[in-house]
Amino acid sequence: MERVRSIFLSDIHLGTRACQADQLHSFLKHYESEYLFLVGDIIDFWSMSRGIVWSRAQNTVVQKILRKARHGVKVIFVPGNHDEALREYVGTSFGDIDLVMEHVHTAADGKRYVLLHGDEFDQVTRYHRWVAVLGDVLYNFLVRVNVLLSLIRRTFRISGYWSLAGYAKRKVKGALEFIYSFEESVVHAVKERGLDGVVCGHIHAAALKTIDGITYINCGDWVDSCTAIVEHLDGRMELLHWKGDPVGEVAGGELPLEEAA
Numbered sequence: 001m002e003r004v005r006s007i008f009l010s011d012i013h014l015g016t017r018a019c020q021a022d023q024l025h026s027f028l029k030h031y032e033s034e035y036l037f038l039v040g041d042i043i044d045f046w047s048m049s050r051g052i053v054w055s056r057a058q059n060t061v062v063q064k065i066l067r068k069a070r071h072g073v074k075v076i077f078v079p080g081n082h083d084e085a086l087r088e089y090v091g092t093s094f095g096d097i098d099l100v101m102e103h104v105h106t107a108a109d110g111k112r113y114v115l116l117h118g119d120e121f122d123q124v125t126r127y128h129r130w131v132a133v134l135g136d137v138l139y140n141f142l143v144r145v146n147v148l149l150s151l152i153r154r155t156f157r158i159s160g161y162w163s164l165a166g167y168a169k170r171k172v173k174g175a176l177e178f179i180y181s182f183e184e185s186v187v188h189a190v191k192e193r194g195l196d197g198v199v200c201g202h203i204h205a206a207a208l209k210t211i212d213g214i215t216y217i218n219c220g221d222w223v224d225s226c227t228a229i230v231e232h233l234d235g236r237m238e239l240l241h242w243k244g245d246p247v248g249e250v251a252g253g254e255l256p257l258e259e260a261a
């Protein structure tokens with residue numbers, strides 16, 4: 001168990017085959033915090049409208065979060081576009097979890113970060129919803145192909161976890177340009193508001209860097225990369241690539257193949 005001040009998570013995509021709930025559960029067991037920020041796309045209602053994949057591990061993750069909230073961890077949930085249905089309930093709270101459209105967090109070192117999901121800075125989801133939905137379907141297809149590929153790789157003992165969806169996204173030039181323009185427009189908006197930084201999600205590209213004097217932080221996702229941001233007790237932010245608890249359960253990048261109804 002490691003103590004940090006805050007944990008920031010986004011793009012968990014509960015309700016989908018791709019969600020790495022086992023990994024997230026071991027992460028949540030490892031870190032104890034005063035704050036837990038859920039920065040959108042926690043539950044994937046888009047994907048669930050086409051079919052729900054809800055594993056036991058996903059239930060455990062939800063229970064773990066609710067238990068943390070009950071036991072005094074301040075849990076704040078900023079809905080994303082995949083869980084935009086929850087945006088109707090912004091301003092209310094359920095099970096000790098506050099739902100807000102965005103939140104300003106003051107770190108232990110006094111720096112002020114705005115927490116937002118980020119889809120409003122994505123020109124695709126903003127103006128061409130059908131492209132986003134189509135992209136979503138394609139992405140889910142890639143994830144399925146990836147399950148098959150990793151099975152083959154395991155069978156033939158090709159070492160290292162390799163993700164097709166992650167690879168495709170990293171390699172495609174257009175995707176990189178998309179990421180840069182997203183980061184730039186987020187930073188521009190934050191700068192105008194006179195804040196020190198931003199913690200967002202949405203594009204599944206974890207980052208912690210300074211752009212134009214603003215600390216740009218992206219939580220990444222729990223679909224491909226299993227990344228999270230933590231704020232240490234002194235306010236220092238850190239980007240973590242979770243590879244499983246070394247003393248806990250078996251580490252590895254396996255996708256949950258087991259499905260519950």
Ligand SMILES: [Mn+2]
Pocket residue numbers: 040041080081082117119201202203
């Ligand atoms: Mn999103």
